Amino acid sequence: MSKIVDYIEWLALMRVFISDLKDHVGQTVELRGWVFNSRSSGKIKFLLLRDGTGLCQCVYFTGECEPAALDVFPQLTQEACVRVTGKVREEKRSPGGFELGGLSLEITAPSVDYPLSPKEHGPDFLMSHRHLWIRSKSQHAVLRVRAEVIRAIRDFFDGRGFTLTDAPIFTPSACEGTSTLFETQYFDEKAYLSQSGQLYMEATAAAFGKVYCFGPTFRAEKSKTRRHLIEFWMVEPEVAFNDLYDNMELAEQFVEYVVQRTIKNCAAELAALERNTSGLANVLAPFPRLHYGEASQIIKKENPDFVIGDDFGGTDETIISSKFDKPVFVHHYPSAIKAFYMKEDPKEPGSSMSCDLLATEGYGEIIGGGQREESLQILREKIKEHKLREEDFAWYLDLRRYGSFQHAGFGLGVERTVSWICGLGHVRETIPFPRMYGRHYP
Amino acid sequence: MSKIVDYIEWLALMRVFISDLKDHVGQTVELRGWVFNSRSSGKIKFLLLRDGTGLCQCVYFTGECEPAALDVFPQLTQEACVRVTGKVREEKRSPGGFELGGLSLEITAPSVDYPLSPKEHGPDFLMSHRHLWIRSKSQHAVLRVRAEVIRAIRDFFDGRGFTLTDAPIFTPSACEGTSTLFETQYFDEKAYLSQSGQLYMEATAAAFGKVYCFGPTFRAEKSKTRRHLIEFWMVEPEVAFNDLYDNMELAEQFVEYVVQRTIKNCAAELAALERNTSGLANVLAPFPRLHYGEASQIIKKENPDFVIGDDFGGTDETIISSKFDKPVFVHHYPSAIKAFYMKEDPKEPGSSMSCDLLATEGYGEIIGGGQREESLQILREKIKEHKLREEDFAWYLDLRRYGSFQHAGFGLGVERTVSWICGLGHVRETIPFPRMYGRHYP
Numbered sequence: 001m002s003k004i005v006d007y008i009e010w011l012a013l014m015r016v017f018i019s020d021l022k023d024h025v026g027q028t029v030e031l032r033g034w035v036f037n038s039r040s041s042g043k044i045k046f047l048l049l050r051d052g053t054g055l056c057q058c059v060y061f062t063g064e065c066e067p068a069a070l071d072v073f074p075q076l077t078q079e080a081c082v083r084v085t086g087k088v089r090e091e092k093r094s095p096g097g098f099e100l101g102g103l104s105l106e107i108t109a110p111s112v113d114y115p116l117s118p119k120e121h122g123p124d125f126l127m128s129h130r131h132l133w134i135r136s137k138s139q140h141a142v143l144r145v146r147a148e149v150i151r152a153i154r155d156f157f158d159g160r161g162f163t164l165t166d167a168p169i170f171t172p173s174a175c176e177g178t179s180t181l182f183e184t185q186y187f188d189e190k191a192y193l194s195q196s197g198q199l200y201m202e203a204t205a206a207a208f209g210k211v212y213c214f215g216p217t218f219r220a221e222k223s224k225t226r227r228h229l230i231e232f233w234m235v236e237p238e239v240a241f242n243d244l245y246d247n248m249e250l251a252e253q254f255v256e257y258v259v260q261r262t263i264k265n266c267a268a269e270l271a272a273l274e275r276n277t278s279g280l281a282n283v284l285a286p287f288p289r290l291h292y293g294e295a296s297q298i299i300k301k302e303n304p305d306f307v308i309g310d311d312f313g314g315t316d317e318t319i320i321s322s323k324f325d326k327p328v329f330v331h332h333y334p335s336a337i338k339a340f341y342m343k344e345d346p347k348e349p350g351s352s353m354s355c356d357l358l359a360t361e362g363y364g365e366i367i368g369g370g371q372r373e374e375s376l377q378i379l380r381e382k383i384k385e386h387k388l389r390e391e392d393f394a395w396y397l398d399l400r401r402y403g404s405f406q407h408a409g410f411g412l413g414v415e416r417t418v419s420w421i422c423g424l425g426h427v428r429e430t431i432p433f434p435r436m437y438g439r440h441y442p
Numbered sequence: 443m444s445k446i447v448d449y450i451e452w453l454a455l456m457r458v459f460i461s462d463l464k465d466h467v468g469q470t471v472e473l474r475g476w477v478f479n480s481r482s483s484g485k486i487k488f489l490l491l492r493d494g495t496g497l498c499q500c501v502y503f504t505g506e507c508e509p510a511a512l513d514v515f516p517q518l519t520q521e522a523c524v525r526v527t528g529k530v531r532e533e534k535r536s537p538g539g540f541e542l543g544g545l546s547l548e549i550t551a552p553s554v555d556y557p558l559s560p561k562e563h564g565p566d567f568l569m570s571h572r573h574l575w576i577r578s579k580s581q582h583a584v585l586r587v588r589a590e591v592i593r594a595i596r597d598f599f600d601g602r603g604f605t606l607t608d609a610p611i612f613t614p615s616a617c618e619g620t621s622t623l624f625e626t627q628y629f630d631e632k633a634y635l636s637q638s639g640q641l642y643m644e645a646t647a648a649a650f651g652k653v654y655c656f657g658p659t660f661r662a663e664k665s666k667t668r669r670h671l672i673e674f675w676m677v678e679p680e681v682a683f684n685d686l687y688d689n690m691e692l693a694e695q696f697v698e699y700v701v702q703r704t705i706k707n708c709a710a711e712l713a714a715l716e717r718n719t720s721g722l723a724n725v726l727a728p729f730p731r732l733h734y735g736e737a738s739q740i741i742k743k744e745n746p747d748f749v750i751g752d753d754f755g756g757t758d759e760t761i762i763s764s765k766f767d768k769p770v771f772v773h774h775y776p777s778a779i780k781a782f783y784m785k786e787d788p789k790e791p792g793s794s795m796s797c798d799l800l801a802t803e804g805y806g807e808i809i810g811g812g813q814r815e816e817s818l819q820i821l822r823e824k825i826k827e828h829k830l831r832e833e834d835f836a837w838y839l840d841l842r843r844y845g846s847f848q849h850a851g852f853g854l855g856v857e858r859t860v861s862w863i864c865g866l867g868h869v870r871e872t873i874p875f876p877r878m879y880g881r882h883y884p
Contacts, residue, residue, distance in 0.1 A: 015683065017651055019603050032683045034648070034845045052651025052682060053603060081845035109816070109846035131645040131837045132844065134607075140649060147606040154596065161461050161495060164589040165576075168875040169611075169658050169673055170882045184626045184635070186672075187664070191882050193626070203573040203884070204874055206476070207582060209459055209494025215658060216611050222629070230628075231611055240494060241457065241474045374551070395573045395884035402574065403476045403523035404551040432646055433610040440612045440633050442645075442837035 013085060019053035021098040024088045031056060031084050031100065032108070034135070038076045045073050047105065048095075049084060050135070055095040058084050060102040069105035078117070079135070081109040123426075130433060131442045141269035142429050146418045148266050150214075152258045153235050153414070157212045162237060165204035167197025167213040173392035180219045193218040196411060199341070199396050201238035202372060205407050206399060212237040222437050226426040227314065227364055229415055231435035238409030244343075244353040244371040247408035248329050251357055251367055252285035254412070255327060259283040262421055275423040279360055282325055289329040292351065295320055311337045318362040327366070331355040340382040343373040355410070363420035369410020376400035455527060461495035463540040466530045473498060473526050473542065474550070476577070480518045487515050489547065490537075491526060492577070497537040500526050502544040511547035520559070521577070523551040565868075572875060573884045583711035584871050588860045590708050592656075594700045595677050595856070599654045604679060607646035609639025609655040615834035622661045635660040638853060641783070641838050643680035644814060647849050648841060654679040664879050668868040669756065669806055671857055673877035680851030686785075686795040686813040689850035690771050693799055693809055694727035696854070697769060701725040704863055717865040721802055724767055731771040734793065737762055753779045760804040769808070773797040782824040785815040797852070805862035811852020818842035 015030045016023075033051030040046075043062040048055055060069055065086075076082070086100035116132055126133045133139050157164070170184075170191040182193040197213035204211040214235040221228055239250065263270060263277045270277055290298075296308045299316045306316055311333070320328060332351040335344045342352040354370035373379050379400055383390050390397070418430035428434040433442065457472040458465075475493030482488075485504040490497055502511055507528075518524070528542035558574050568575045575581050599606070612626075612633040624635040639655035646653040656677040663670055681692065705712060705719045712719055732740075738750045741758045748758055753775070763770060774793040777786045784794040796812035815821045821842055825832050832839070860872035870876040875884060 017603065019651075032847070034847075052605075052647070052649055052653075079845040081847045108848075109842075111844040114844050129837075129840075131642075131840060134646060134649040143607060143646075143650070144605060150606055151596075151600055154593075158593055161459065163494075163586060164592055165585060165874045166658075166675065168877055168882070169660075170877050172883045182626050182628075184624050186624075186882055187662070187879060189882070200573075200875060204576060204585075205494070207494055207576040208585070209461075209475075211494075216608075218611075220629075233608065395571075398571075398573060400551075402553040402556050403521040405474070405476075405523045406550075432607045433642055435610055435612050437629060440610070440628055440631070441614045 017053040018049070018051045018056045018096060021054075021056065021088050021096065021100075025090055025098070026088065028085060028087050028103065029100075031058070031086075033082065033084075035076045035078060035080045035082060035111070037078075038073060040073060045070060045102075047073075047076065047082075047084065047102065049082070049100075056098065056100055057091070057094045058086055058100040058102040058105070060105065065102050066104045069102060072105045072107060075107060077111050078114045079111040079132075080107050081111070082106060083108050123428075127428065127434070127439060128441070134432060137272055139429060141266075141272040142418065142422050142424065143432060144269045145262060145266045145422055146414070146430055148262050148269075149258060149414060149418050149421065150233075152261045153214065153254075153412075156254055156257045157210075157235075157237060160210070162210040162212050163204070163208040165201065165208060165211045165213055166215060167194060167200040167236070169194045169215070173389070180221050182218050182220050195219055196234065197236050198238065198409065198411065201236055201409060202341075202396070202399055202407060205238040205240045205409070206403070206405060209240050210237070211239075224437050225314070226428075227416060227419075229427055229431065229434055229436060230440075232431070233414040234411045235414065236409060236411040238407060240405055240407050242371070242408040243406060244331065244355060244408060247369055247371060247410060248287075248289065248331065248355050249285075251329075251355070251369065251410050251412075252287045252327075255287075255357065255367070256283055256285045258417065259421060270422065273422055275421075279325065280421060283327060283360070287327050287329055287357070288324050289331060289355075290320070292330055292332045292334065295330045298323065309334050309336070312365075314364055317358050317364045321358045321360055321362060321364070325360065327360055328358050329355050330358065331370075338370070340386040340388065341372050341379070343371045344378070353408075357410075359416070359420045361420070361423070363416065366416045366420065367410050367412045369408065371406070371408040374400060374404045374406055376404065459495040460491070460493045460498045460538060463496075463498065463530050463538065463542075467532055467540065468530065470527060470529050470545065471542075473500070473528075475524065475526075477518045477520060477522045477524060477553070479520075480515060482515060487512060487544075489515075489518065489524075489526065489544065491524070491542075498540065498542055499533070499536045500528055500542040500544040500547070502547065507544050508546045511544060514547045514549060517549060519553050520556045521553040521574075522549050523553070524548060525550050565870075569870065569876070569881060570883070576874060579714055581871060583708075583714040584860065584864050584866065585874060586711045587704060587708045587715075587864055588856070588872055590704050591700060591856060591860050591863065592675075594703045595656065595696075595854070598696055598699045599652075599677075599679060602652070604652040604654050605646070605650040607643065607650060607653045607655055608657060609636060609642040609678070611636045611657070615831070622663050624660050624662050637661055638676070639678050640680065640851065640853065641835075643678055643851060644783075644838070644841055644849060647680040647682045647851070648845070648847060651682050652679070653681075666879050667756070669858060669861075671869055671873065671876055671878060672882075674873070675856040676853045677856065678851060678853040680849060682847055682849050684813070684850040685848060686773065686797060686850060689811055689813060689852060690729075690731065690773065690797050691727075693771075693797070693811065693852050693854075694729045694769075697729075697799065697809070698725055698727045700859065701863060712864065715864050717863075721767065722863060725769060725802070729769050729771055729799070730766050731773060731797075732762065734772055734774045734776065737772045740765065751776050751778070756806055759800050759806045763800045763802055763804060763806075767802065769802055770800050771797050772800065773812075780812070782828040782830065783814050783821070785813045786820070795850075799852075801858070801862045803862070803865070805858065808858045808862065809852050809854045811850065813848070813850040816842060816846045816848055818846065
């Protein structure tokens with residue numbers, strides 16, 4: 001064994017992650033990770049190491065490193081797992097600002113015929129290899145943005161006195177029709193997988209004032225669009241005593257906070273994705289607000305097939321959002337196309353006190369919400385009109401029996417938001433393991 | 443209309459939450475909330491108002507408030523929804539440190555025969571009225587502790603360079619046997635609801651180094667114990683290149699952080715629950731570590747029926763934890779009673795590099811984890827031994843084909859942790875809407 005390694009062992013070598021190299025400049029450390037790239041240039045050999053927390057260039061000079069390290073280079077293959085030792089030094093041109101003056105290099109596990117070569121693969125192949133694809137630069141960046149978006153969402157609500165109150169996934173009844181519900185046998189009964197935690201948030205809003213839930217929700221939709229997932233994460237705040245207008249104000253402050261914080265904290269990731277964030281920098285409250293009636297007129301001009309009174313399709317949303325350089329609220333959708341719990345505006349019969357928020361750049365609806373009906377009598381009529389069974393909503397009606405209260409809230413879909421911020425063509429890249437129509441592997 | 447109200451209206455009255463009163467001392471504000479209590483004493487009437495963010499005493503003096511306000515008092519019933527206006531003042535004896543010098547009082551929605559009177563109700567009645575029960579002082583406190591525990595969990599990992607990588611809920615195969623799995627029809631195929639995100643975290647650990655997932659998990663267990671829920675939240679960190687011992691170190695630092703932060707930030711809630719936290723103050727790393735062999739000997743002395751080689755039951759866990767004033771790790775459980783992916787210790791054949799953490803005060807296992815098998819060949823043998831189908835784990839085996847790596851992780855159950863910190867008799871109170879054997883309503 002060479003003198004160099006004796007010396008290293010004597011130091012009781014510290015294993016560190018690449019993201020922590022800044023704290024070890026001048027020290028000899030051990031890194032473990034995977035081969036991202038390697039090349040030789042005369043007496044110098046370069047290994048670009050990936051350990052998940054970052055990339056680090058390890059430079060091996062003949063005469064300065066262990067001779068055996070140089071012999072390992074020809075065997076390095078993409079994603080082989082290695083252990084390296086070396087001295088940390090600052091190097092502005094290196095990916096993370098630091099590099100390793102390599103001493104030793106050892107392959108701890110091989111990688112033969114790694115399926116994801118740098119060449120282009122089709123989406124189906126990539127999705128089938130999602131467990132490996134997430135190691136790539138672009139997917140790594142998208143999922144780091146996702147993590148930051150989620151942290152921003154939580155910090156926004158936690159910092160404003162909201163209490164996180166998790167909604168259940170198993171629900172005894174369907175709140176918005178059964179056609180897109182997943183059903184399971186819950187011992188001797190049926191249960192359905194939650195499509196929204198909102199009804200439960202109305203109960204917790206009465207207990208905690210300002211609440212939110214944040215968890216996975218499920219829609220059994222047989223659609224293969226770039227905006228749909230079967231399993232997606234949704235944050236749903238609900239605030240006691242807020243009305244529709246308070247609700248839009250909360251939503252716009254929230255979206256501003258999430259977008260601005262993410263483009264600031266994830267500048268490197270968004271740069272890796274070649275995302276031009278100048279449009280996002282403009283996502284500042286207040287956002288424009290359009291009454292459904294106004295919005296319909298705008299759509300009708302460009303899409304004569306649109307029927308006033310109907311819900312908007314993807315094209316219709318794009319027509320609206322193309323008119324503004326900020327996200328835009330559409331409020332007062334017809335009651336007929338909204339859920340039974342949406343309050344009908346007493347000043348405008350037939351119109352609901354609902355609001356959706358359409359993102360910029362054609363990314364469509366990212367928020368849906370509004371003020372909830374608080375009258376027991378009207379709610380019972382709406383349940384009947386919507387052909388739902390009143391007994392399924394007994395507990396929900398209790399909220400109107402005992403100290404009913406004005407309240408409003410909304411739901412924001414995480415994956416669409418991440419897709420918008422990252423500027424992606426498809427929502428499937430915004431979640432580690434997407435579940436889509438026809439896919440639940442890996 | 444009285445002069446007082448004219449004056450108030452002229453002020454463009456601000457609606458505030460009770461938790462924000464500290465910022466409005468000396469101002470006249472509007473509060474909205476629910477009647478918690480009310481009483482009269484000569485010329486003074488007291489309303490204890492609950493708005494979810496806190497309690498506030500509103501004091502009405504004849505001659506100082508609107509006369510109509512006093513007439514409302516006889517109609518105040520528990521949980522009626524009211525609107526009050528008044529002047530904020532400091533008052534140390536008041537629940538939140540502030541009180542309202544009441545001006546006006548108006549019932550905005552009645553509450554007739556509120557089902558939860560202050561008298562004792564049985565657990566089944568309370569569980570059937572969970573949507574209202576959460577308004578009570580004790581349930582409010584428990585769920586506030588839950589929210590803080592969850593925030594602490596996320597802050598711990600986010601602050602240490604972990605990337606949140608959500609695991610899917612729909613999984614194509616069963617990772618630990620199918621007897622306790624919920625099944626659903628996923629279009630033309632079957633899918634199962636996740637019991638653990640761990641296998642997926644092994645994939646993301648290779649992509650991000652240090653990862654965690656945090657979401658609901660599901661076990662179809664027909665057991666009605668005080669420690670079991672059908673639907674419960676679990677946080678599962680996984681770290682590339684960690685071994686069993688690194689894993690225990692991470693787990694003990696994590697548990698110390700969550701417990702110490704929660705007892706500090708939730709002192710008021712824990713006091714409301716009459717929780718003596720002196721034992722929890724002692725939950726400081728390092729924690730004692732027992733080899734399964736040692737632990738078995740201790741159990742055998744007090745429970746002669748215990749069979750060495752078996753897993754521990756609730757009683758056995760209590761025997762162990764009663765010997766220590768800190769949580770205690772038990773490691774090296776027999777491989778035969780652990781999952782196929784647990785690494786067998788090469789130095790100790792038949793024993794797995796697993797570790798469970800048992801909480802103090804008989805609260806049992808709150809963490810299970812260990813080092814994972816990284817050898818492709820051994821893993822294939824284990825899959826066969828456990829009578830699982832190799833094709834179900836094709837993607838998982840890829841992690842061993844392409845740059846296999848040492849790694850370890852664990853899972854912590856949120857509800858058991860909250861139950862322990864709050865000192866509760868049953869885990870059902872630790873989640874807003876518990877799902878148990880025989881219950882998925884409300």
